[in-house]
Amino acid sequence: MNEGNHAPISYGAFAGIVVVYLLIIQGLGVLLSLGSDLGYAEFPDIESTLRGITIPVSLSVVFVIAIISWLGWWPDITTERPKVASWVWIVPGLLVVAAAMVTDYGNLAEQDASLILTVAGTSLLVGIGEELMFRGVSIQVLRRHGLTEANVALWSSVIFGGVHITNVIAEGPRAVFQVVIVAFAGYFFYLTYRVSGTIVAPILMHAYWDFAQFSHAAGVADPQPNVFQNIPLLFLVIAGVVVYRRRDRIEAAHPVPVPAQ
Numbered sequence: 031m032n033e034g035n036h037a038p039i040s041y042g043a044f045a046g047i048v049v050v051y052l053l054i055i056q057g058l059g060v061l062l063s064l065g066s067d068l069g070y071a072e073f074p075d076i077e078s079t080l081r082g083i084t085i086p087v088s089l090s091v092v093f094v095i096a097i098i099s100w101l102g103w104w105p106d107i108t109t110e111r112p113k114v115a116s117w118v119w120i121v122p123g124l125l126v127v128a129a130a131m132v133t134d135y136g137n138l139a140e141q142d143a144s145l146i147l148t149v150a151g152t153s154l155l156v157g158i159g160e161e162l163m164f165r166g167v168s169i170q171v172l173r174r175h176g177l178t179e180a181n182v183a184l185w186s187s188v189i190f191g192g193v194h195i196t197n198v199i200a201e202g203p204r205a206v207f208q209v210v211i212v213a214f215a216g217y218f219f220y221l222t223y224r225v226s227g228t229i230v231a232p233i234l235m236h237a238y239w240d241f242a243q244f245s246h247a248a249g250v251a252d253p254q255p256n257v258f259q260n261i262p263l264l265f266l267v268i269a270g271v272v273v274y275r276r277r278d279r280i281e282a283a284h285p286v287p288v289p290a291q
Contacts, residue, residue, distance in 0.1 A: 038174030039101065044167070047097055048193060051090055051163060056196050058086040073248045076148050084152045091159040098167060107166040110227050115282050118225040121218050121269050122235050128265035129242035132258050141249040149248050150241055157237030164190040164216060165223045165232050179281075183220050190216035214266050215239070221273070221280075 063082040073079045098104055138146055168189055172182045191213025195206070219232040226232070243262065247253040273280070 039171060041171070041175070044171045047167065048163070048189070051093060051159075052193060052196055054090045054093055055086045055159075058089065059083065062086065072250075072253060073145070073149050073152075073244060074251045075249070076145055079145075079148050079152060084148065084155065087152060087155045087159055091155055091162070094159055094162045094167070098162060101167075101170075103167070103170050106170055107162065108229050110223055110229070113227050113282050114221065114224045114280050116225070117276065118221050118273075118280060120272060122222040122225070122231065124265050124269045124272075125218060125222070125235055125239060128262050129238050132245075132261045133242040134246040134248075134258070137248060137250065138245050145249055149244050150237075153241035153244060154233075154237040156240050157233045157235075160190070161219065161223075161229060161233045161236055164193075165219055166229055169220070169223075183217060187213045187216040187220060190219075211263065211266065214270060215262075218266070218269055218273075 059082050062085060063078070073083075098107060164186060168186045169182055172185055173179075177185065191209045191211075194209050194212045219236055222232045222235050223229060239262070243259070246256065246259065
């Protein structure tokens with residue numbers, strides 16, 4: 031039985047937490063990257079990566095950890111008790127295959143191990159921070175306000191996608207399309223969380239997914255799009271079709287009850 035604090039916080043308080051989280055990532059990232067032309071998800075060298083991405087993301091992880099500790103929600107976030115049907119494992123399975131296919135092994139082979147480790151470590155930090163915030167805090171806030179699990183899945187994914195609109199700072203209007211794609215990915219990370227029963231699974235899945243897509247930009251001053259970068263979108267569509275066709279069989283036949291709030 032989870033022994034966490036089941037008291038809710040207001041939506042306004044949650045919005046404030048998200049705003050501070052974004053200010054740390056985006057605001058600090060901009061400040062530390064002044065004088066450079068580093069774009070979104072670009073890793074030309076270790077110094078630029080550390081200043082523009084790794085350091086801000088690291089501090090955002092510290093912030094989220096502090097918030098969860100203050101709220102006393104660790105037991106409820108780390109262990110997800112109400113699991114879904116076992117067939118849902120196909121979703122993270124498809125994401126793993128997509129990530130394996132999109133990884134730019136040729137480009138990685140040309141880079142120093144130190145840069146690859148920096149990109150991999152940064153990807154893991156992104157996975158930790160975003161999953162603790164949007165599959166952790168976000169889901170707990172929505173559940174504590176009495177939303178049905180279907181609405182929890184929907185709105186936590188919408189929020190996850192929506193916050194990526196801040197990438198217009200580096201990406202411009204293209205970030206709008208990214209919002210939609212990220213929201214879909216967020217729903218599949220949510221299903222990974224539900225089917226695995228632990229926050230560790232979506233963290234690792236998210237980190238691998240990001241590293242696979244970042245691999246094309248590692249050590250490249252001006253990375254150009256290639257056809258392989260459309261693979262994740264294709265697999266998101268396939269996963270979406272599978273989930274839609276089996277949407278009435280997502281929940282387990284005998285789910286474990288959610289602890290009383």
